[in-house]
Amino acid sequence: MSTQSIGTARRPQMLAAVIALALAVAILVIAAQASSLWSSGTTVAPAHPAPQFLPHMSDLIDWVPWSWSPDGQKLAGTGLRAGIRGGILVYNLNSQQYEKLIDFGVHPVWLSDSRRLLFEHQSKLYLIDSQSKKVRELLSVAPNEFGIGVTISRDERQLYFSLVTTEADIWLVNLE
Numbered sequence: 552m553s554t555q556s557i558g559t560a561r562r563p564q565m566l567a568a569v570i571a572l573a574l575a576v577a578i579l580v581i582a583a584q585a586s587s588l589w590s591s592g593t594t595v596a597p598a599h600p601a602p603q604f605l606p607h608m609s610d611l612i613d614w615v616p617w618s619w620s621p622d623g624q625k626l627a628g629t630g631l632r633a634g635i636r637g638g639i640l641v642y643n644l645n646s647q648q649y650e651k652l653i654d655f656g657v658h659p660v661w662l663s664d665s666r667r668l669l670f671e672h673q674s675k676l677y678l679i680d681s682q683s684k685k686v687r688e689l690l691s692v693a694p695n696e697f698g699i700g701v702t703i704s705r706d707e708r709q710l711y712f713s714l715v716t717t718e719a720d721i722w723l724v725n726l727e
Contacts, residue, residue, distance in 0.1 A: 605642055608649055614640060617658055617700075620665040625681075627659040627668055639670050641681060652679055653686060658700045663707060671697045676710075 608614060608630070616628035624644050630637035630651070638654040656670040656677065668679050674693040679686045690710075698713030 606647065606649075608640075614642075614649075616642070618660045618668070620661045621663050622665040625661075625665065627661060629657045629659070639668065639679065650681075652681055652684055658697075660701055660703060662703065663705075669701055669703065669710075671701060676701060676712075 605614070605616075605626075613631040614628050615631065616626050618627045619625070620627070626642045626644070628640055628642070630640045639652045639656045639659045641650050641652060642648070643650065652668070653670075656672040656679075659668045659670040659679075661668050666681055668681060669689070670677050670679065674691060674696050675688055676690040676692075676697070677686050678689050692714055694717075696715040698715055701710055701712040703710055
């Protein structure tokens with residue numbers, strides 16, 4: 552019994568020592584890599600180009616990007632006007648233009664064809680074709696609501712989502 556309490560008391564100290572050791576090793580590895588890069592006197596080009604700001608949309612206050620297309624050419628998101636959601640928009644990296652697909656919905660998610668998207672609106676899940684802009688309702692979870700975001704499996708055979716439910720009880724209390 553005393554052995555368990557001694558072991559339990561030492562666990563936080565041992566965990567802290569292991570974490571400190573791992574952090575020290577990580578710092579040494581990073582320092583060694585950095586010194587080998589700079590000591591050669593050569594300039595190392597960044598692996599990726601510098602980040603760029605997306606252009607401002609004049610008719611929207613804000614835009615919330617949500618999903619990259621699988622081909623890497625488009626970014627889908629939700630537009631906002633004074634805190635009100637303004638529909639599903641797509642930013643095309645090649646043309647550097649926004650395109651509004653529909654005036655309602657949130658949390659768009661691309662399918663593997665980089666053409667169709669899933670999105671949520673008022674407890675329903677929709678499918679939209681980004682070229683024809685045709686919309687089809689796929690699923691209703693009413694009276695519940697979707698949690699934040701819907702995800703689809705790689706083979707596009709399963710949807711993953713959470714539900715927000717509201718329950719209530721009615722209680723009666725006699726005050727006598």
